[in-house]
Amino acid sequence: MRxxxxxWEFPPFQAGGLATATLGLVKxxxxxxxxxxxxxxxxxxxxxxxxxxxxxxxxxPRPGLRSIRIDSPLAPYGGxxxxxxxxxQGTGGTRGGAVYGADLFAEVERYAAIAEQIAxxxxxxxxxxxxxxxxxxxxxxxxxxxxxxxxxxxxxxxDRCGGPGNPEIHRREALGMLLADxxxxxxxxxxxxxxxxxxxxxxxxxVVHFGIEAPDELAPVADVAVARGRPTVLFLGRVTRQKGPExxxxxxxxxxxxxxxxxxxLAGTGDLLPEMIERAVELDLAERMHFAGAVKGDEVDRxxxxxxxCVMPSVSEPLGLVALESLRNGTPCIIPKxxxxxxxxxxxxxxxxxxxxxxxxxxxxLLEHPQLWEELSDGGLDEVxxxxxxxxxxxxxxxxxxxxxxxxxxxxxxxxxERSEGDMRRVMPPSLRSG
Amino acid sequence: xxxxxxxFQVHQPYRLRRYRVFDIGTDASYFDDxxxxxxxxxxxxxxxxxxxxxxxxxxxxxDGRFRIAMSLSGVLLDQLQAxxxxxxxxxxxxxxxxxxxxxxxxxxxxxxxxxxxxxxRAQVRMHGAALERHFGSRPTVFRNTELIYxxxxxxxxxxxxxxxxxxxGADHVLGWRSPNYVYESVSAPGLRLLPRNYRITDDVGxxxxxxxxxxxxxxxxxxxxxxxxxxxxxxxxFMDYETFGEHQWAETGIFDFLRHLPTALAARNxxxxxxSTLATRRPIGTLSFPTATSWADVERDISAWxxxxxxxxxxxxxxxxxxxxxxxxxxxRLEAWRRLTTSDHCYYMCTKWFADGDVHKYFNxxxxxxxxxxxxxxxxxxxxxxCAAGRPSRPWVVDGEMAVAG
Numbered sequence: 001m002r003x004x005x006x007x008w009e010f011p012p013f014q015a016g017g018l019a020t021a022t023l024g025l026v027k028x029x030x031x032x033x034x035x036x037x038x039x040x041x042x043x044x045x046x047x048x049x050x051x052x053x054x055x056x057x058x059x060x061p062r063p064g065l066r067s068i069r070i071d072s073p074l075a076p077y078g079g080x081x082x083x084x085x086x087x088x089q090g091t092g093g094t095r096g097g098a099v100y101g102a103d104l105f106a107e108v109e110r111y112a113a114i115a116e117q118i119a120x121x122x123x124x125x126x127x128x129x130x131x132x133x134x135x136x137x138x139x140x141x142x143x144x145x146x147x148x149x150x151x152x153x154x155x156x157x158x159d160r161c162g163g164p165g166n167p168e169i170h171r172r173e174a175l176g177m178l179l180a181d182x183x184x185x186x187x188x189x190x191x192x193x194x195x196x197x198x199x200x201x202x203x204x205x206x207v208v209h210f211g212i213e214a215p216d217e218l219a220p221v222a223d224v225a226v227a228r229g230r231p232t233v234l235f236l237g238r239v240t241r242q243k244g245p246e247x248x249x250x251x252x253x254x255x256x257x258x259x260x261x262x263x264x265x266l267a268g269t270g271d272l273l274p275e276m277i278e279r280a281v282e283l284d285l286a287e288r289m290h291f292a293g294a295v296k297g298d299e300v301d302r303x304x305x306x307x308x309x310c311v312m313p314s315v316s317e318p319l320g321l322v323a324l325e326s327l328r329n330g331t332p333c334i335i336p337k338x339x340x341x342x343x344x345x346x347x348x349x350x351x352x353x354x355x356x357x358x359x360x361x362x363x364x365x366l367l368e369h370p371q372l373w374e375e376l377s378d379g380g381l382d383e384v385x386x387x388x389x390x391x392x393x394x395x396x397x398x399x400x401x402x403x404x405x406x407x408x409x410x411x412x413x414x415x416x417x418e419r420s421e422g423d424m425r426r427v428m429p430p431s432l433r434s435g
Numbered sequence: 436x437x438x439x440x441x442x443f444q445v446h447q448p449y450r451l452r453r454y455r456v457f458d459i460g461t462d463a464s465y466f467d468d469x470x471x472x473x474x475x476x477x478x479x480x481x482x483x484x485x486x487x488x489x490x491x492x493x494x495x496x497x498d499g500r501f502r503i504a505m506s507l508s509g510v511l512l513d514q515l516q517a518x519x520x521x522x523x524x525x526x527x528x529x530x531x532x533x534x535x536x537x538x539x540x541x542x543x544x545x546x547x548x549x550x551x552x553x554x555x556r557a558q559v560r561m562h563g564a565a566l567e568r569h570f571g572s573r574p575t576v577f578r579n580t581e582l583i584y585x586x587x588x589x590x591x592x593x594x595x596x597x598x599x600x601x602x603x604g605a606d607h608v609l610g611w612r613s614p615n616y617v618y619e620s621v622s623a624p625g626l627r628l629l630p631r632n633y634r635i636t637d638d639v640g641x642x643x644x645x646x647x648x649x650x651x652x653x654x655x656x657x658x659x660x661x662x663x664x665x666x667x668x669x670x671x672x673f674m675d676y677e678t679f680g681e682h683q684w685a686e687t688g689i690f691d692f693l694r695h696l697p698t699a700l701a702a703r704n705x706x707x708x709x710x711s712t713l714a715t716r717r718p719i720g721t722l723s724f725p726t727a728t729s730w731a732d733v734e735r736d737i738s739a740w741x742x743x744x745x746x747x748x749x750x751x752x753x754x755x756x757x758x759x760x761x762x763x764x765x766x767x768r769l770e771a772w773r774r775l776t777t778s779d780h781c782y783y784m785c786t787k788w789f790a791d792g793d794v795h796k797y798f799n800x801x802x803x804x805x806x807x808x809x810x811x812x813x814x815x816x817x818x819x820x821x822c823a824a825g826r827p828s829r830p831w832v833v834d835g836e837m838a839v840a841g
Contacts, residue, residue, distance in 0.1 A: 225460025226816065265456060277805045278744060286748040287816065290456040291809045299457060 001402065002035040004124035004141060006115060006134035018154055020321050021210045022130065028395025037122050041111055105168065112136040119144040126402055130154060132169055135176025148405040151180035153190060158197060159316035160242050174198045181405040184208050184398060187340025190318040206401040209344050210319060211389040214328045221298050224306035226290055231262045231367045234307035236322055239270035244313035244353050249276060251311060253283045254360035259367055267292035267303055304329035309366045313353045314339060323348055324389065327380030332373060334362050344389060347379035437615060438669040438708040439662060439700060440629065442601060443676035446508040446544050447475055448779035450800045454810045465771065465814040470800060472518045479522035482680035487525040489690060493697040494534035501697040502534040502707045506578050509542030509565045510777060530570045536709040537566050539574035539597060545776035546740055548579055548588045549727060550754050559595055576710040580778050582631065582730040583737060586723055589623035599714035601673055604630030605728050605735040615667035619718035627714045628722050631673040631730060635662065640674040644687035655695035663703040669713055740781040745808045750781060756815050759822040772818060783807035
């Protein structure tokens with residue numbers, strides 16, 4: 001099976017969990033003998049902090065995987081506002097001398113137009129897309145090849161904005177999932193939202209909890225001197241409303257009152273970062289709250305291992321790969337009850353994201369009681385190493401979703417056939433093809 | 436006809452690099468050597484060297500009647516010595532004409548006057564020693580960092596032996612009074628105050644290249660006419676030296692302005708005086724500055740450096756860490772700390788431009804004031820930890836000759 005996959009983030013870049021999820025999924029699929037052509041947008045002239053630049057170094061060839069890069073300063077998780085800033089900073093790429101429009105939707109259109117070309121050039125049996133920004137690309141690709149379409153949903157506009165958010169993005173999310181033959185959701189929580197808020201039939205949605213690689217032996221990494229010999233509490237994630245960084249600061253203030261030698265690291269970047277820096281000063285945490293900014297490569301694992309506790313106070317967390325990454329590094333993690341990972345993880349402390357007293361209590365407990373800490377650290381390690389949360393399992397379940405899509409009666413005919421050269425092409429259902 | 440008193444400020448900070456949390460405890464090079472070197476080179480080529488040449492010729496041609504005052508910060512002198520010795524030589528040649536009075540300031544262009552009198556005195560003495568070393572002269576008139584002055588600063592300056600001090604001719608202090616006179620400090624009788632005439636200064640410093648300004652294009656003759664209109668004794672024109680060629684590019688004609696200025700002034704019988712000469716004149720009255728005043732922005736206060744909470748938190752911590760650094764007695768660490776006292780670091784954390792919607796108003800080596808704060812605090816954490824650990828001195832990256840308080 002040849003999958004034409006439209007994505008945009010890929011390690012070593014870490015804006016959030018999506019890069020990790022995409023890598024994990026692709027690796028898992030390749031292991032299962034599924035050929036993957038991954039289309040990723042990236043910006044040629046972008047600075048290191050710009051998400052998509054990291055994709056350039058993803059050029060590292062993997063057997064069976066072809067990477068096709070489309071130049072674009074897409075930053076879907078920053079939203080239209082952040083995109084504007086990036087464009088002003090001149091971090092946008094150029095392609096064929098074309099000047100980019102200064103808004104995200106124009107970029108989405110451009111990406112989709114190129115997707116059409118790629119669909120013509122790249123042989124494939126199935127199209128896979130990831131979140132709203134690639135849905136239009138998937139739709140156009142299918143209009144060309146008439147192959148089945150799968151939509152992965154990692155997070156919705158509701159999750160990112162804590163409300164309805166941008167109506168145009170909402171519309172694109174709804175349309176993308178509606179047109180898809182199968183929808184793959186990160187968690188039951190997200191599936192419920194997709195059914196409730198987007199009106200997608202539940203029977204069209206498969207739930208696949210994304211796992212991560214958790215080898216028995218982790219490669220050693222350098223420590224982080226600022227945390228050396230001190231109890232250290234970590235927040236790692238986009239510094240946006242969705243991830244609840246302000247709760248982390250409130251927790252830090254409470255923990256600092258009890259554990260005077262504690263240090264805090266807030267890693268990541270986002271629109272709330274300036275506000276968080278000011279808030280840290282206001283809470284008199286300026287000297288022990290260390291802002292690591294955007295972290296990449298082995299810095300991520302260095303932070304997890306330097307930390308004694310990882311706190312994930314996300315307001316909304318469809319999955320929450322940070323928790324899995326933290327556990328993989330033997331660092332106990334505090335997660336919101338509502339996070340997708342809460343559906344699969346047992347060795348994590350659960351809290352309400354807004355209950356800063358409870359979170360602080362748990363952090364202090366972990367810092368002060370080695371037995372509790374070891375229990376959660378060891379248990380968490382065992383859990384993320386379990387096959388249930390492995391890459392293969394996620395790939396196997398995704399493969400099942402592909403199979404259903406391939407057999408879908410919808411797949412044989414595009415739900416919105418686009419006329420080209422004056423007539424409608426009919427395509428033989430994939431199941432009837434030779435081979 | 437009034438006299439005119441020129442004073443040019445010459446300063447470049449040691450800018451911080453993006454010092455990250457991962458660097459704490461592993462890397463003690465806080466400063467962006469490469470950027471600092473290349474900026475210094477650019478400013479030397481575009482401003483210092485050509486402007487020095489012009490002024491040297493003007494002073495020689497006028498037989499010493501054209502004269503100016505200058506202050507070069509110690510951190511600039513260190514950088515010139517290390518990375519642009521040709522520019523340092525051109526300053527020495529200019530001073531050797533005898534037409535330049537060098538003023539005293541804090542070696543590190545710091546805000547220490549506002550927080551740490553002992554450190555303030557140490558940095559002023561360091562600066563005096565540096566002037567002696569490079570130019571063979573000792574200053575008698577003082578100008579504090581960014582012309583920051585209040586009634587509490589005056590006695591410290593007077594006790595250091597200075598006869599006069601440059602201050603901002605701020606409207607909120609002067610009221611109905613004119614800046615074109617010599618005044619006396621209310622808190623340090625005997626210490627003369629020379630208020631800057633910001634209006635006539637800004638014609639050159641800010642408005643020179645502004646085509647929407649009705650004074651454009653400004654010629655030396657026209658500007659000299661405006662000065663000649665004054666019936667008051669002395670007009671005090673204080674500005675950044677980087678005005679020539681850096682703030683106002685050569686293409687604006689700023690060097691032509693400077694070239695013709697001595698003749699234009701002489702033709703109108705406007706005499707040039709040094710600040711120390713003005714200091715011998717009888718003051719017309721006293722001035723009181725109850726709050727700190729500077730030459731910055733429309734506010735003319737210290738909010739550009741200490742206006743927001745980040746700046747104040749960083750500033751408080753800086754001087755707290757300073758006590759530990761001094762207790763350790765390691766001259767290299769002390770110099771690294773002193774380079775952090777340079778006011779520019781606080782300036783980069785300023786957020787008040789945001790209100791004007793004019794974020795890019797000033798050159799800032801950091802991506803944002805928040806990045807500036809994070810890098811600064813990280814460097815301080817490293818310095819603080821290294822002192823607490825009492826570790827032997829690591830190879831601190833401090834180029835050039837070590838300047839240590841005498």
